Amino acid sequence: MNGLGNQIIVIDLRGTSARVTPEAAIAINARPETRFDQIMAIHDSRTPGTANYIEILNSDGSRAQACGNGMRCVVQTLSAEQGRQRFTFETVAGILFGEEAADGLITVDMGTPKFAWYEIPLNEEFADTRAVELQIGPIDAPVLHSPSVASMGNPHATFWVKDDVWSYALDRFGPLLENHPLFPERANISIAQVLTPTHMILRTWERGAGLTEACGTAACAALVNGARTRRTARKATITVPGGDLIVEWLDNDHVTLTGPAQFEWRGSVDPTTGAWTRSEAA
Numbered sequence: 001m002n003g004l005g006n007q008i009i010v011i012d013l014r015g016t017s018a019r020v021t022p023e024a025a026i027a028i029n030a031r032p033e034t035r036f037d038q039i040m041a042i043h044d045s046r047t048p049g050t051a052n053y054i055e056i057l058n059s060d061g062s063r064a065q066a067c068g069n070g071m072r073c074v075v076q077t078l079s080a081e082q083g084r085q086r087f088t089f090e091t092v093a094g095i096l097f098g099e100e101a102a103d104g105l106i107t108v109d110m111g112t113p114k115f116a117w118y119e120i121p122l123n124e125e126f127a128d129t130r131a132v133e134l135q136i137g138p139i140d141a142p143v144l145h146s147p148s149v150a151s152m153g154n155p156h157a158t159f160w161v162k163d164d165v166w167s168y169a170l171d172r173f174g175p176l177l178e179n180h181p182l183f184p185e186r187a188n189i190s191i192a193q194v195l196t197p198t199h200m201i202l203r204t205w206e207r208g209a210g211l212t213e214a215c216g217t218a219a220c221a222a223l224v225n226g227a228r229t230r231r232t233a234r235k236a237t238i239t240v241p242g243g244d245l246i247v248e249w250l251d252n253d254h255v256t257l258t259g260p261a262q263f264e265w266r267g268s269v270d271p272t273t274g275a276w277t278r279s280e281a282a
């Protein structure tokens with residue numbers, strides 16, 4: 001599947017005790033036909049009141065706490081199977097809600113953002129995480145500097161720029177910043193250009209996956225960072241390379257993410273080795 005071009009593999013492990021291994025994720029990603037950004041593994045529920053437990057893996061085999069575009073793909077898969085539109089899921093980051101609307105767009109309640117330095121987490125104490133000391137490029141003329149940082153269950157840094165986000169070599173800076181010592185659990189790195197208070201352009205280098213067409217949690221982090229630095233309103237269209245996402249920071253502190261999800265093809269996969277066969281086209 002894909003969520004605005006964010007390549008997602010949804011693996012159904014309900015009724016089994018199997019887990020997708022990091023080795024399987026790496027093997028699946030090594031094949032050009034199944035290159036992906038995240039795997040969303042659907043497991044049986046562990047907690048009453050939730051439909052399923054969802055485990056998330058990046059293409060480098062690491063496990064992620066949250067994935068907004070992937071959650072929309074999970075909602076669409078289960079909605080097509082079960083004919084209902086509302087779901088409550090559990091992830092390692094907590095309980096999430098997802099709903100498919102009549103127009104096919106899917107909204108996921110991604111929970112509440114966290115801003116304290118130790119919640120993101122950072123390796124250094126910052127009283128104010130709206131602009132932290134971090135820069136890349138020459139010391140007296142940094143290319144990117146002073147990002148706002150936040151956790152949407154996973155760590156994000158939003159670098160604000162005034163000019164075109166495509167004029168920055170994110171493929172070069174992304175890996176350096178993702179692995180910067182400031183981030184003990186690494187981080188997702190985004191460049192944001194605010195066009196108006198309700199419209200932002202965003203590119204993201206994803207932790208464990210690299211450059212992506214879309215990153216839902218990065219869009220959520222950029223919106224809350226934009227709102228708390230008075231750059232944006234609490235609801236905005238976030239244009240990512242794959243298209244538009246709508247993000248809203250509600251009065252109850254929850255952040256909702258709305259966008260499409262698209263089925264591509266189906267197959268079978270061994271969650272231990274990653275060996276797969278294709279069975280059905282879209």
Ligand SMILES: N[C@@H](CCC[C@H](N)C(=O)O)C(=O)O
Pocket residue numbers: 006037038058063064065066067068069070154155188206207208209212214215216217218
């Ligand atoms: N594509 C995702 C984010 C996936 C997880 C991220 N790479 C991480 O390791 O935190 C999204 O749509 O949110």
